[in-house]
Amino acid sequence: MDAAQELNDKMMPFARLLGMRVTAASPDRLEAELEIRDELRTSIDVAHGGCLMAFADTMGAMATFLNLPEGASTTTLESKTNFLSGAPGGTKITGETTPIHRGRTTMVWQTRITSEAGKLVALITQTQMVLLPR
Numbered sequence: 001m002d003a004a005q006e007l008n009d010k011m012m013p014f015a016r017l018l019g020m021r022v023t024a025a026s027p028d029r030l031e032a033e034l035e036i037r038d039e040l041r042t043s044i045d046v047a048h049g050g051c052l053m054a055f056a057d058t059m060g061a062m063a064t065f066l067n068l069p070e071g072a073s074t075t076t077l078e079s080k081t082n083f084l085s086g087a088p089g090g091t092k093i094t095g096e097t098t099p100i101h102r103g104r105t106t107m108v109w110q111t112r113i114t115s116e117a118g119k120l121v122a123l124i125t126q127t128q129m130v131l132l133p134r
Helices: 003-009 013-018 049-065
Strands: 021-026 029-035 073-083 092-102 106-114 120-131
Touching: 003 021, 013 049, 021 049, 029 049, 049 073, 049 092, 049 106, 049 120
Parallel strands: none
Antiparallel strands: 021 029, 029 092, 073 120, 092 106, 106 120
């Protein structure tokens, strides 16, 4: 079983609620997609900012998971989002997460979210804490 399928099979409940699907996964890159359905949009028919942030946060956590030593877990320490354009309701967005830093106690990831038209919707940088087993 490849890493993307394994992440989809073991996806955390909140990620399932969002409706995200991992399409590619390795220790160096994670890609996922999400349809902007009615429940995830604002009154002006674009993706809610919290939806975009949650999508990116989940991707960064998954990417960290693929790089953890056995028995370790992770939690988000910090996240910064730049919103650059809207993602219309009824369309699909794609996120791509790549590492900036992979250390022993923290990992930093950058996620680019793009629209179906290829336009950059948001750029997110987040820091994940590595929680080593006791």
